[in-house]
Amino acid sequence: MSRFRHFMAIDWSGAARARHKGIAIALCGRNGAAPVLLPAPDHCHWSREGVLALLRGGLPADTLVGLDLGISLPFADAGAFFPGWDESPADARALWAMIDAVCRDDPHLAATSFVDHPIASAYFRRHGGREGPRFHLAPAEHKRGRFRLTEAAQAARGCKPYSNFNLVGAAQVGKSSLTGMRLLHRLGGHVPVWPIDGLAPPAGGSLIVEIYTTIAAVAAGRLAGRAKMHDARELDTALGALGSPPSGLMGALDDHTTDAILTAAWLRRHADDATLWQPAGLTTDIARTEGWTFGAA
Template identity: 35%
Template sequence: MGDFTHFVGIDWSGARKVGRNAIAVAVAEAHTRQVKLMDPPNGSWSRQRVLDWMVHGDWLPKGARALIGFDGAFSFPFLDHGRYLTELPMADTPHALWKEVERVCQDDADLFGGGFVDRYASNFFQGDIGRVNADYRRFRKTEILCKQQKFGAETVFHLVGASQVGKASLSLMRVLNMLADHEDIAIWPFDALDGARIAIVEIFCTVFVQTDGHKGKVRDHRTLSRLVESYGARLADGMGPVDKNDNAADALISAAGMMQAAGDPGYWNPPGLSPKVARTEGWVFGIR
């Protein structure tokens, strides 16, 4: 798995309307060990612009191979109940789940996934008065491991607070549904990576950011540079400060961390990634 030439970290957003700096895209190049932010088109990224850039852009040189990490869940918990949702008995693979998310949300602009929450509201906790938070605490195996390793992890069904990931994940599932039919794109761990020009993995930026003793968000340039260098990389020449833009910092550090992790077989074959987990729930790259 060590033949990737480019590593992309994407800090993703599930907001109905994506604001400026809400999405960040960073690229690390293996031959230079430099990591840089990609300039967004028209001044800011949207989810659709990220998808278009990734699939149709000229950012990846001919003959190169990219590993792209999205910060968002690729699937729902499955193994705990033997299903994703009671209302979806026939959906027993991530691909089937992605298709249902797209079917429900197809009229929502910019790949927004909130319509799925409206359709299956009983499965999501949104701070409803009189409803018990614990009822919605379903986690995937990889998320349980994240919590055990003190990285923290939120379930996709909990939609309250700054750490929520549900709507970002649902919007990301719309993207994955669109990428699934591309012959040169593989989505790990559901697809074989051999021969794929682009491999897509799920990441949890916190896993890469909480390195070298660091805790919390990165909001100053000195800390950002130190954490990137802890992965054997460096910020690209001429890149200005990204102070107070923790989304950009997360993307940059994640790209550097992915570049280091990709060469370690242990991250591709963690003990908890059984065939059944790989078929149904997926895995956070960088956790083992």
């Protein structure tokens, strides 16, 4: 039996607004029942601050929490997050602190001030054809920008990850990742983050991991290029492949809902898979700087 008693998947959003249709939270227990969506406290859409409050004081005991965002930026490829910048942070927690400090006046945990920072902006690809001169750095030559080692591992599983320095296009994850780093900093260690806070998961309590919902979809039998599901029939078929009962939902669904529900079921099924906690390539230095995606092994 898993040492975790609950499993939560959070589909995140980096949009610059107070509340987000793109945030969906699903929760299940280890008893095998289908994951259920958690409504926002005011029955409106979730806010990022609302998710922060949930993580700080509203988690059920011993919850494995999956956050669908990048918990850090590439480091190993160039020996720094921002090579050539004297203030480039030494590790992921220092990076979170820097982003939160620069964006302290941005409402709703947004990260606009960081991507528009006179120095930091040089490392990002932004809207309007504004590709910073340091978006591509040797030896990283991929047109999608710099990758962390875990994103290379995702690609080896048939996924198509994008650089967290890319802020353009429907598939970009940069904005979600930067706003998520503000959330992680403001958690202040209240819930540990794997593997930033240690290669081995703690023996008890709740834990946060980075997730990539496409990995869950592929594990449920879907193709990486067709990972998104838009109705209850597709979702229930995928849930069945992971040993979960049907969702109980009907008709058309948005992919934020289906991603969260399916990935919560996937976390429950794979939480005790030792190979996922010990991926090849994950070292102490990579853990504290770049982090890792749970399941990219």
